[in-house]
Amino acid sequence: MSEMTYLQAISDGLREELRADERVFLMGEDIAVLGGAFKVTDGLAAEFGRERVIDTPLAESAIVGTAIGAAVVGMRPVCEMQFADFISCGFDQLVNVAGKMHYRQRLAVPLTIRLPSGGGFSGGPFHSQNPEAWFMHAPGLKVVAPATASDAKGLLIAAIHDPNPVLFFEHKHLYRRIKEDVAPGRFETPFAARVAREGRDLTVVAYGAMVWSALEATADLDGASIEVLDLRSLVPLDERAILHSVRKCSKLVIVDEANATCAAGAQVAALVAEHAFEHLDGPVVRVATPDVPIAFSPPLERALLPQVEQIKEACRELLEY
Amino acid sequence: MSSSNTERALPEVLVSMPQMGVSVAEGTVAVWHKRAGDWVQKDEIICEISTDKIDTDVPSPATGRVAELLVAEDETVPVGTPLARIATDAAPGEAHPDEQDAATAGAAAADAGAAGQATPDAGAGQGGARRVYSPVVQRIAAEHGIDLTTVAGTGRGGRVRKQDVLAVLATRDAAEPHDREPPAPPVRADAEPAAPGRDRTEPLSRMRRAIAEHMTRSLRTAAHCTTIVEADFSRVEQERKRLRSSPLPIVARAVIDALERHPALNATLEGELLTRHRDINLGIAVSLGERGLIVPVIHRAQELSVEGLAQRIRDLARQAREDGLTPDDVRGGTFTITSPGSYGAIISTPIINQPQVAILDLEAIVKRPVVVADSDGNDAIAVRPIAHLCLSWDHRALDGALAAQFLETVRGRLEREA
Numbered sequence: 001m002s003e004m005t006y007l008q009a010i011s012d013g014l015r016e017e018l019r020a021d022e023r024v025f026l027m028g029e030d031i032a033v034l035g036g037a038f039k040v041t042d043g044l045a046a047e048f049g050r051e052r053v054i055d056t057p058l059a060e061s062a063i064v065g066t067a068i069g070a071a072v073v074g075m076r077p078v079c080e081m082q083f084a085d086f087i088s089c090g091f092d093q094l095v096n097v098a099g100k101m102h103y104r105q106r107l108a109v110p111l112t113i114r115l116p117s118g119g120g121f122s123g124g125p126f127h128s129q130n131p132e133a134w135f136m137h138a139p140g141l142k143v144v145a146p147a148t149a150s151d152a153k154g155l156l157i158a159a160i161h162d163p164n165p166v167l168f169f170e171h172k173h174l175y176r177r178i179k180e181d182v183a184p185g186r187f188e189t190p191f192a193a194r195v196a197r198e199g200r201d202l203t204v205v206a207y208g209a210m211v212w213s214a215l216e217a218t219a220d221l222d223g224a225s226i227e228v229l230d231l232r233s234l235v236p237l238d239e240r241a242i243l244h245s246v247r248k249c250s251k252l253v254i255v256d257e258a259n260a261t262c263a264a265g266a267q268v269a270a271l272v273a274e275h276a277f278e279h280l281d282g283p284v285v286r287v288a289t290p291d292v293p294i295a296f297s298p299p300l301e302r303a304l305l306p307q308v309e310q311i312k313e314a315c316r317e318l319l320e321y
Numbered sequence: 322m323s324s325s326n327t328e329r330a331l332p333e334v335l336v337s338m339p340q341m342g343v344s345v346a347e348g349t350v351a352v353w354h355k356r357a358g359d360w361v362q363k364d365e366i367i368c369e370i371s372t373d374k375i376d377t378d379v380p381s382p383a384t385g386r387v388a389e390l391l392v393a394e395d396e397t398v399p400v401g402t403p404l405a406r407i408a409t410d411a412a413p414g415e416a417h418p419d420e421q422d423a424a425t426a427g428a429a430a431a432d433a434g435a436a437g438q439a440t441p442d443a444g445a446g447q448g449g450a451r452r453v454y455s456p457v458v459q460r461i462a463a464e465h466g467i468d469l470t471t472v473a474g475t476g477r478g479g480r481v482r483k484q485d486v487l488a489v490l491a492t493r494d495a496a497e498p499h500d501r502e503p504p505a506p507p508v509r510a511d512a513e514p515a516a517p518g519r520d521r522t523e524p525l526s527r528m529r530r531a532i533a534e535h536m537t538r539s540l541r542t543a544a545h546c547t548t549i550v551e552a553d554f555s556r557v558e559q560e561r562k563r564l565r566s567s568p569l570p571i572v573a574r575a576v577i578d579a580l581e582r583h584p585a586l587n588a589t590l591e592g593e594l595l596t597r598h599r600d601i602n603l604g605i606a607v608s609l610g611e612r613g614l615i616v617p618v619i620h621r622a623q624e625l626s627v628e629g630l631a632q633r634i635r636d637l638a639r640q641a642r643e644d645g646l647t648p649d650d651v652r653g654g655t656f657t658i659t660s661p662g663s664y665g666a667i668i669s670t671p672i673i674n675q676p677q678v679a680i681l682d683l684e685a686i687v688k689r690p691v692v693v694a695d696s697d698g699n700d701a702i703a704v705r706p707i708a709h710l711c712l713s714w715d716h717r718a719l720d721g722a723l724a725a726q727f728l729e730t731v732r733g734r735l736e737r738e739a
Contacts, residue, residue, distance in 0.1 A: 250457045250483045281457045281483040321477055 004182045007175040009149035010114070011040050013156040014078065016186045018048045021076060024160060025052040027063050028080030028114075037082050038116060038175060060090035064113065068098050068165075071111040076160055084115035084169060085129045098165040099140030108163040112156070117145075118209050118257055119305055120173040125293035128301070130208070130258035135167050136235050136267065143234040144191060145169040147211035149180045151232055154189025161188060171209045178212075191233035193241035199227030202319055203245040205268050206255040207231040210306060214255050217311035224319050234264045239271055246272050250281035251321070253314050255306055260288035282321040287314050332410030334383040335403040336367055338392075341377060342648035348372050349397040350404060351527060355387045361407060368404065371527055375648045385409035454481055461486050465493075466521065528613040539675045543590075544716035547670040548724045552732040554686045554706040560627075568708075569605070569660055570631035572683050575734035577601050577623050580656060583727045587655045589676040590718045604654035604674055605634055607641040608661070615641050616674060618654040658683065671713045678718035681731070682711040 004012060017024045026041060032055040035042030045053040056063050060081060067077035081087050087094070094113070101107045119128030135141045142164050146152040152170060159166035196211055201224045204214040211230040218226035229245050231238065246252050252272055254265035269284045287306045295301050338348050351369040355361050367381040388406040392398055454462070454469055458481055462469045472489050474481035525533065554568065561568050580587040580601050588597045603622040607615055617637035619625065625633060640646050657674040660683040671682040686708040693703045710731060714724045 250455075278456045278460045281455045321480065321482070 001181040001183060003179055004149050004153075005176050006146075006149045006152050006170070006178040007038065007040055009153040009182045010156055010170055011042070011044070012182065013153040013160075014041065014044060015047070016153075017076075017078075017157060017160050018044065018052060020186055021160075023074060024076040024078065025054065025070075026078050026080065027054045027056050027067055029056055029058055029063075029082050031055060031080050036080060038172065040114070040116075040170075041080065060086050060088075061093055064090035064093035064098070064111075067111050067113075068093060068101070068109055071098075071109045071165075072101065072107050076110055076112075078112045078114065078160060080114045081116070083123075083127050084117035084131055085126050087113070087115055087131065087167075091134070094135070094141065094165065094167075095138040099138050102140060102164070109165045110160075110163045111165040112159040112162075113165070113167050114156075115167060115169045116172045116175075117169045118171040118173050119294045119301060120209065122296060122298050122301060123172075123294070124296035128294035130169070130256075130263075130289075132167075132169055132234055133258055133263050133266075136237075136264060137262070140165065141235065142166040142191065143169070144232060145171070145208045145234060146189075146232060147171075147174070147178075147196070147206075147208055147230050149178050150182045151189050151194070151230075153182055154187050155191070155232065157186055158188035158191065162191075169208065173209050174212070189232070191236055191238075193238035194230045194232055195241075195245070196228040196230045197226065199225040200249055201225045202251040202253065202315055203227045203229055203249040204253045204255060204311070204315065205229045205231060205242060205245075205265070207234065207264065208257060210255040210257050213306060213308050214311055217308045218315055221312065221315055221319070224315070226315065231264070231268075234267075237264075237267065237271070239275075242268055242271060243276050246276045247279040250279055251318050252280070253285045253287060253311065253318060255311055256286065256288035257305060258289060259291045260286065261291050263288055282318050285314050285318050287311050332408060333388065334385065334407045334409055336379065336382060336405040336407060338370065338398055338400050338402045338404055339377075339379060340400045341372060341375065342652070345372050345400065345648045347397055347399045350392050350394050351376060353390060353394060355381075355390075355405075357387050357389055359387045361385065361387055372648045373531055375646060375651065376527070376644070379404070381407060383407050383409050452479075452481065455483070457483050458486050461490070465490055467493075526612065528609075528615075532613050535675065536672050539672050542675060543673050543678075545670070545673065545713055546716050546721065546724070547711055547713045548721060548728060549668060549709050549711045550725075550728045550732050551707050551709050552735050553691065554708050554735065556737070557735050558686070558706050564627065564631055566631040566635075567660075568686065569658070569683065570627050570634055572660075572681075572710075572731075572735065573603060573605070573619075573622070573630045573634070573658060574625075574627045575731050576656070576658060576681055577603065578734050579727050579730035581623060582730055583723060585719050585723055586679045586714070586727050588678045588718060589655060590678050590715060591676045595678075595718055598655040600655070602653045602655045604657035604677075605637060606657060606659035606661075607638045609642060615646065615651060616654065616657055617641055617646055617650045618652065620653060657681070660684075668709050669711060671711065673713055673715055679712055679714040679724070679727075682713070684709045684711065 014026065026044065030037060031041040032045035032050055032053045041053060063079050067079050070077045098109045098111055101109050117130050132143050132145060135143050142162065144155045144159060144166060146155045156168055159168050196215055204218060204226060206214040207230060211228065214228045218228060227245055227249055229241060254268050256263040256265035258264065265286050265288055269286060272284055287310055289304050289306065292304065294304055341348065348370045351371045353368045355367050361367055361381045363384040364380045366378045368379050369376055370379055385407040388408040390405050392404045467486060467489055469481060472481050472485055475485055476482040557568050557571050560571050584597050587601055588595055600621045601623045603619045604616040605619065607617060609615060619633050654674060654677060656677055657680045659671050659680060665685050667684050667687060669682055669684065671680045673680050686706045688704050689707045690702050691705045691707060692700050694700055710728055712724055712728055
């Protein structure tokens with residue numbers, strides 16, 4: 001065990017896979033010479049060579065398209081989007097090519113795309129988004145979003161091993177804020193939810209950075225026993241874990257850093273309405289970013305993104321209901 | 322909805338029994354949602370009313386304080402009768418001068434609720450509105466036979482929460498250690514009440530009461546006979562695949578044709594007056610599951626094609642299940658078709674929908690070996706989809722030969738002209 005930040009854990013996962021499997025290679029903008037905009041791939045070009053850590057032109061569609069081709073012929077490409085926001089330029093390749101390849105031609109596309117996502121550091125409208133739900137809606141793609149350093153490494157390795165295209169949403173705001181012991185070597189974290197804290201009065205469902213906000217908001221809430229469920233994987237969605245928790249606690253708050261409409265949390269709410277209706281003791285409550293772009297101004301950004309106080313208030317209200 | 326006055330000078334508005342369809346003359350107040358002294362918003366539901374088959378909500382015509390309820394629950398009054406007075410010059414939270422007593426009583430109930438005492442059905446808090454229970458509370462109460470009106474709520478406005486009903490359960494279990502059964506099997510609404518001591522007795526719902534009254538009256542009134550034919554549904558099966566519908570619209574069309582040929586069955590008998598109807602207003606029995614049964618009517622059904630009938634049946638069934646039928650949708654039937662066959666029953670003797678003189682029952686379509694003749698007249702055994710058509714008819718209005726002729730016409734249409 002050694003202590004690593006969330007960012008170091010991702011680097012470590014990449015290094016382990018590059019070492020263990022020669023089919024694994026990395027592509028992205030400025031990832032080789034510069035080591036990536038966030039330095040996730042720092043030093044990897046030196047260790048594994050420029051043929052396996054490839055600087056690409058500024059063209060997301062080309063990155064994803066090239067990687068799909070490599071994956072189909074048996075390679076294990078891992079692409080980096082400089083920011084998750086830029087994935088829209090590679091959208092067609094992902095949604096119409098990668099996601100449908102297996103259904104149309106029975107070809108596996110073992111492709112991993114790393115997407116630095118999320119706000120909270122005054123990144124403005126093009127560098128702060130959480131576009132997970134775009135891909136949840138497209139069949140054939142898996143979507144994961146780790147909250148802890150250990151899960152960041154384990155989910156990344158599981159994504160690389162997975163025969164399907166996997167979108168790996170790594171939260172920028174967690175890169176250097178989260179530090180914990182991470183196991184050495186290669187290990188996989190399952191695409192399933194994790195109980196971040198057990199409780200019995202109310203369930204908070206979250207993923208990514210919001211898991212930490214949820215834990216902080218509910219650490220001491222007038223003695224109430226609050227369960228925090230970290231989804232970790234959005235596709236596949238761990239419906240059993242969600243329903244189990246809601247059936248136990250009967251009250252549910254869902255926190256989304258993404259814009260509220262049709263977000264991952266909306267899917268969770270629909271699931272609970274359909275399958276746990278008779279277990280509910282109050283309305284399903286959502287805390288999410290309103291449907292506007294993320295503001296650059298720090299006070300405005302704080303007003304948009306779900307804050308600890310807001311989650312606290314939502315839980316308190318629902319507990320008293 | 323009408324109000325006695327709209328002039329601003331008069332501080333009172335009347336809530337009246339609404340006209341719910343051209344043929345409806347009276348209605349019954351089923352439930353009051355407000356009591357005298359309660360504050361009510363314009364368009365808030367003040368009461369539920371029912372006619373003989375349809376229930377509907379009555380919104381308040383104005384904002385104000387309920388000064389007086391003029392009609393008691395379960396009382397039936399003619400359309401237009403004032404049901405309640407609403408004082409529109411009152412302010413929320415203060416009692417109307419005329420209503421000191423009622424308002425004080427209401428406030429006392431609210432206080433008791435706030436103090437967390439058991440206030441059985443006092444409508445604590447929330448302006449005296451009827452208590453509403455969350456799904457989990459209702460489920461636990463149903464599984465363990467808890468009367469929720471006796472449970473004190475600790476939630477907002479006296480709301481009964483999951484922990485409140487669990488607390489009652491814990492107290493009860495502690496009090497009766499011997500009655501403790503193995504972890505209470507979740508009793509589903511459709512399951513048999515199995516555990517001793519957990520039998521539930523409850524009054525019939527309004528819909529069941531109405532069904533009970535109609536059915537016993539019909540059996541008492543009509544001279545019921547049932548005649549049965551079996552029909553080969555091969556053509557119907559082909560046709561229904563083409564239409565992507567149930568066999569019902571096809572049977573309905575055949576029945577309409579047969580009624581045009583035998584108008585004596587498209588009739589109503591009231592006392593000693595037999596009316597043969599020009600239009601065929603075809604009633605279609607729609608099951609509402611445990612809630613009961615309702616018979617919406619397709620008016621002037623003779624004008625509709627099979628496709629039109631299929632559409633109309635689908636619409637009416639959907640409206641019936643969504644409580645969207647108006648009283649006019651269930652009136653004026655001249656003949657009824659019922660089709661419980663989807664559960665596999667093959668014969669039944671339906672009860673006539675009064676004052677009609679006959680009802681046709683379509684039962685399950687089952688493959689059977691039957692004797693058929695080929696074009697040369699040679700008999701052979703073939704497997705064919707067969708269903709029974711069971712016609713209950715009123716021997717006061719017609720005789721067996723006519724019933725048989727009618728059924729033969731229906732069968733002919735189904736087998737040869739479906």
